[in-house]
Amino acid sequence: MRDEAALFAALGDDTRLGLVARLGEGPSSIAGLTRGGDLTRQAVTKHLYVLERAGLVSCARLGRESLWELRRQRLEEARAFLDVMSQRWDDRLERLRVYVEDHKP
Amino acid sequence: MRDEAALFAALGDDTRLGLVARLGEGPSSIAGLTRGGDLTRQAVTKHLYVLERAGLVSCARLGRESLWELRRQRLEEARAFLDVMSQRWDDRLERLRVYVEDHKP
DNA sequence: TAAATACGCAACTCTTTGGTTGCCTTTTCG
DNA sequence: CGAAAAGGCAACCAAAGAGTTGCGTATTTA
Numbered sequence: 001m002r003d004e005a006a007l008f009a010a011l012g013d014d015t016r017l018g019l020v021a022r023l024g025e026g027p028s029s030i031a032g033l034t035r036g037g038d039l040t041r042q043a044v045t046k047h048l049y050v051l052e053r054a055g056l057v058s059c060a061r062l063g064r065e066s067l068w069e070l071r072r073q074r075l076e077e078a079r080a081f082l083d084v085m086s087q088r089w090d091d092r093l094e095r096l097r098v099y100v101e102d103h104k105p
Numbered sequence: 106m107r108d109e110a111a112l113f114a115a116l117g118d119d120t121r122l123g124l125v126a127r128l129g130e131g132p133s134s135i136a137g138l139t140r141g142g143d144l145t146r147q148a149v150t151k152h153l154y155v156l157e158r159a160g161l162v163s164c165a166r167l168g169r170e171s172l173w174e175l176r177r178q179r180l181e182e183a184r185a186f187l188d189v190m191s192q193r194w195d196d197r198l199e200r201l202r203v204y205v206e207d208h209k210p
Numbered sequence: 211t212a213a214a215t216a217c218g219c220a221a222c223t224c225t226t227t228g229g230t231t232g233c234c235t236t237t238t239c240g
Numbered sequence: 241c242g243a244a245a246a247g248g249c250a251a252c253c254a255a256a257g258a259g260t261t262g263c264g265t266a267t268t269t270a
Binding site: 211214215216217219221223224225228229230231232233235238239240 | 241242243244245246247248249250251252253254255256257258259260261262263264265266267268269270
């Protein structure tokens with residue numbers, strides 16, 4: 001899977017998007033992220049691993065708990081990709097011209 | 106599924122991301138999108154429906170072919186979401202301060 | 211030291227999903 | 241008109257994913 005797709009796939013889940021949002025407030029442990037929600041600790045852990053594989057979060061063990069934090073750089077990369085796609089779509093008239101050109105009889 | 110998650114989920118697939126990229130160059134028919142790739146027409150169709158449900162593309166029937174095009178607005182929404190997440194993560198020191206504050210003995 | 215807390219690992223279930231094949235309708239064009 | 245091109249619909253399959261339970265290991269803390 002290409003890099004950006006993995007990134008978006010990691011973000012494309014309610015639970016994980018919620019975790020990203022919570023980690024956006026600051027680092028947290030697994031137990032901390034589990035509290036309040038209606039998920040199992042293991043479910044949360046799995047989602048964190050998915051986010052980690054996508055490069056969106058990182059983990060540091062601190063005593064008996066592991067602190068997870070968001071990696072801002074990766075979010076920027078996703079944003080940059082959307083920028084390119086969006087800009088390419090910028091000039092609608094130009095696109096239309098090209099399209100009509102290509103379909104001339 | 107919340108709106109943004111569906112958006113990212115739609116983008117979180119190699120094939121679909123490829124389709125988005127190709128549609129970024131301009132509108133295209135299903136047969137056009139199928140040509141060149143190694144996918145079945147039906148596979149392409151299914152992916153287009155996924156993108157459509159996410160609001161990323163729209164379709165207009167033209168004669169015997171259906172022209173699909175990218176919806177720029179939706180890309181912007183995804184980008185805006187990432188902006189918020191990223192900005193929230195902006196001040197690392199402030200976050201650290203809050204975290205230490207919360208964990209005071 | 212013993213209980214409680216935080217976490218890792220593994221097996222299992224159930225649903226989603228990416229992809230296929232087969233067949234049928236509509237439109238274009240020689 | 242008749243063949244070919246574009247596409248819709250439905251059934252089917254294999255793999256991935258989300259979530260759970262159960263059990264074992266470290267680390268605090270009373």
